[in-house]
């Protein structure tokens with residue numbers, strides 16, 4: 302195996318034996334083979350579009366296939382084997398369709414070379430493991446070409462995750478799906494460095510559009526998030542803990558648990574669900590339990606009730622765990638031994654009755670903390686406070702905004718983000734989204750004239766809100782360049798969705814981003830050099846040096 306798609310990768314080079322995340326070699330290889338098959342489908346999908354006969358029947362499959370390979374999403378080899386088999390059938394169906402459409406249009410058979418991803422055939426899944434060894438990341442020998450292809454593919458995985466959430470709520474755009482196919486197919490071609498760089502920037506543009514679409518889907522379905530004090534204590538009823546990012550699952554779980562005597566709590570990235578009007582109305586929606594994803598081995602134990610994983614963030618269970626029998630997965634998430642809740646049929650709902658019945662047999666959650674945390678500062682809420690914020694900037698009460706969005710993770714070096722939050726001058730405001738917030742959202746950092754010093758926009762996809770806020774401030778202050786705002790970016794990354802967010806920021810022209818705790822291993826020295834020269838991306842330094850530099854706009 303060779304995997305370097307996340308920040309935890311071994312020695313910041315690549316996992317080669319077993320993932321630091323716990324991903325076994327077999328699973329990693331099957332994921333590589335699935336990506337290879339998705340590339341094959343995309344080769345024909347792109348060609349059909351060029352012929353003017355775009356085929357939309359594989360959009361969801363490609364999106365979900367990419368999403369399933371994200372860090373900490375799916376550990377179930379049987380699911381990957383099934384997806385590869387289905388993918389090969391889909392590809393061959395598309396091939397037949399393309400060859401026939403080509404002949405009809407040109408009057409002759411298609412006779413140009415096709416990449417192996419488009420032609421490799423087998424009827425036997427027992428050869429998957431062997432084949433996977435030759436189609437992974439290292440199959441591209443040139444390290445700069447490999448770096449650019451992987452930067453694109455990894456960003457694409459993040460885009461796919463957000464596109465899937467939007468699609469579940471009925472929001473899809475052909476341009477986004479077309480780009481996914483164009484980008485996957487591009488990795489089978491010999492392109493110039495400039496062409497590959499252009500595709501990476503187009504991924505940034507597509508990430509912006511996808512996050513905008515998801516924002517539209519969320520706010521249309523559930524209203525605009527509003528300032529909310531989220532309870533972090535527990536009640537006396539048994540509860541269900543829901544984590545991940547899928548708000549449709551959240552909606553259906555709340556509806557189905559109403560009146561059952563079972564409470565609902567969020568964990569990790571589902572915390573912002575507490576701030577949506579459509580969810581706040583439920584009395585049995587108690588609040589948030591615990592912290593970010595990597596605390597789950599401990600916190601899922603003490604929760605005592607069933608846990609529903611709606612997207613990635615699943616950490617392998619310890620051998621002595623007690624919660625596998627109350628662990629439920631759904632959507633693209635999979636884990637051997639956990640019960641998978643089947644997808645909803647068209648127009649239907651998922652059936653969470655097994656979780657609810659299980660919860661009734663469980664104790665209420667063990668209290669691990671008490672109090673509240675404040676959330677709900679997505680773009681609509683912040684823009685409602687725009688006058689107050691602008692006045693505070695003009696009067697000098699707010700000197701600087703520091704965007705500390707992104708991810709949390711296990712590494713001790715991430716204490717940096719807690720220390721930055723603690724040591725930033727009191728006239729700074731932290732803008733955040735994603736699970737990085739758990740590094741400082743329970744600190745008493747106070748407020749500036751009633752504006753909390755930590756404004757939490759929501760999940761990592763809600764980083765889009767931070768861009769909307771920045772663009773609005775640029776307009777209000779009459780600035781030409783987004784980089785002239787009193788805003789610094791000190792971003793933490795962990796997995797592929799954060800890469801999509803990073804590409805989105807680069808596309809929007811944001812420069813001078815600090816990225817930590819380490820720069821991505823998939824950036825070759827030459828590609829990293831280009832990013833540094835073009836966008837002034839830099840690794841984090843010491844807390845003191847970085848705060849001093851940010852306060853003078855560097």
Ligand code: SF4
Pocket residue numbers: 304305306307308309310311315316319320321322323324329372373
């Ligand atoms: S997802 Fe991260 S930790 Fe897991 S195998 Fe890949 S690089 Fe390693």
Ligand code: SF4
Pocket residue numbers: 570614707708709734735736737760761762794795796797798799
């Ligand atoms: S914030 Fe980062 S680690 Fe957390 S879910 Fe989003 S991308 Fe993953």
